[in-house]
Amino acid sequence: MIALSSIALDPASGLRRESPRPPELRNAAYDAGFDWDTLFYDCYRAGRYVVLQGPPFLNLLPALQASAPLKPRWFGGPRYVVRNKRGEIWCRHDGDMLTLSGPVGTYQLTIQPDQASLFAGRRVIHTLSKDNTPRWIRDWLQFYQAEHGADAALVYDNGSRLYSAADLQTELRAAFPAMVIHVVPWPFRYGPQGGLAGAVNGVEAPWDSDFCQTGSMAHARLRFLRDAKSVLNVDIDELVLSDKGRSIFEATEATRHGFIKFPGQWISGASPDPIDHEPCRHADFTHRALAETRECPPKWCVVPARHDPFGTTWSVHNLFGSRHNRVIDSEFSYRHMTAISNSWKENRGIAGQFDPAGYREDRALVAAFARAGLASHN
Template sequence: MTITLSSVTLDPATGLKRDAARPAHLRNESYAERYDWDTLFYDVYRAGKHVVFQGPPFLNLLEPLRQSAPFKGAFGLPFFRARHFGEKKRGEIWLRSDASEIAINGPIGRYNIDVQPDMAESFAGRRVITTLSKDNDLRWIADWVRFHVRIHGADGVLFYDNRSTAYALEELQATLDEAAGPDVRAVAVSWPFAYGPQGGLAGAVNGVEADWDSDFCQTGSLQHARHRFLRHARSVLNVDVDELVLGTNGESIFAATEASRAGFTKFPGRWISGHTDHPVTRETCRHADFIYRDAVGDGGEDLTCPPKWCVVPGRGDRLRDSWSVHNLFGAKANLRLSDQFVYRHMRAISTSWKEQRWEGDAATDHGPRDEELGAAFAAAGLTTCEGPVLAEGARVLL
């Protein structure tokens, strides 16, 4: 299945560009290069009775949009045909329209846009894993799919590819199809947009950590997944390729979320060391090579990871809540962290795009074996670089 986006880049003739989301004195030397100055819309698509114009936060571009057709006069009385959502890195205009083509004309520029089809029925009733990835090895992606299909009963995969150069989208789609199997709907989406400047220490200026205020791409992919593809999904799990979810009692994360009162489960992560008992290389390693927890250093540092989540889309409120990387903003249940599920964050399954994570993979300093993880690898039929994982009494947990 080929997915087409109706992306729109600002016409340079307008002289417009997106304002920086971060004050000038807090922007480091890489900020300007990484920031998305000129994507107006990631995609323009149908969602039920609406056409959704979705991009990074519009910021200073919102007023020129409001003054341009077809939006001029649509935001207020008497009809309220258009509504803007700009909270938590969102940039969305929802316009009530049955048009298949839309011409934008005004201060924002002139653009003729094909409205892309509503794809919500393609994942209706399915338990879907979704993520954004760049250049993760195909063998990692395949094992990540197999794990969540066989351990948790996922029967949908929606995979956003952010400018990978190591393989073509067709190769990625073939990998997803093979790993998922014939009963799982798997779709790869090209998402070729600037990821955005880092926050925290990676975005620091003179030792002062930056806010995570300018990385719009991943939140954009999640909101896109939510509205164009997953509105009718049974439940949706958001985890990265280096993250594997396990329950404390063997229950499926999807089943638990669907049975929960809020239809939402937010859960912590735990680091898994790069140490192994057998030789591995960056070019051959797989998830199942790593089954030791990270060691706690002399300072007793916290080895937990930022939370991830699973949600029943039909119980959400598009007017109030926002899907983001570590949170479902606006939802009351976002305040609660589950003690029933913990994802394993595989330190060595990484391209080291954010920080160097492969160095020291052979270190002897590590914590205890994660026996639950080892059993899950065997139950999922995953292999190490040396061959299959075997565990007595291993079983698939559904």
């Protein structure tokens, strides 16, 4: 299994991360979900550098800059990245251990290896997942292997309780022996929601405190995926299709800028046949509700080597810093499967009624399921 060198702030330091959100937009749920004390998610090599990576440093930055060996110097000193929900320190350091000492506290960190070679030249699907049923993850892998030629997967497990990251990795590798598959344990607080989901007294909250998923993408990019041929960022409930039958990986690699951003559309949890949520599969759901008004924020595929890791940031729906980030492709779109969810964020699942007049079958999705060898469990 992949090992992390993560550390939490020592209470004896008297420090903790201050919230970026004003008190009037915080409540007990916010306080329970905010990551007050993770200093670094991991410490690892990335090429010539050692990267100490964590949530945004915020008020902790002065204490870090006053700690050895991280004190800024004019030449050869550490480089800090503090934007777009990122907190990174890039430095040069020999040896296998790094001792951090100063106002932030004293810590011994094992420097984890650079593992970009694991995915070099691979077409990788990447996601963050928690307690998703393994059969859903298998179907997701099978779809992308068959439909788009994915030959590797990097799954970050955000503290699942139903299985361990090691057990999930073993199961997926047994099911897909031709793919390179790694499951990274990522047991950090996801962070409070923004928008209506994080509203306090009816006032929508900003998206300013959900550090975990952006952190997992930065970690994936820097430690594992720098030399990947291309990387697709999608969730377990999201299936990408092309109007022209092309692979999203091949299409992205063929672009001059190495980046494609595409929209999504919801697939209803309603079905003409009775479906139970417990055994349901992606292929059980193939209809769009004509009255659907929810929007699906875009997702993306990227060629990592064509984008500067200091100037651009991988985020859930964006490649921040890229001048191509605002361009939405019209050939590709993803199907967002309403019922393929454990409803961690909102109530999702099987729709109780199916009126044929209110739904339209997504024939392209039906055909893709057939090509991938995925069928309804009925």
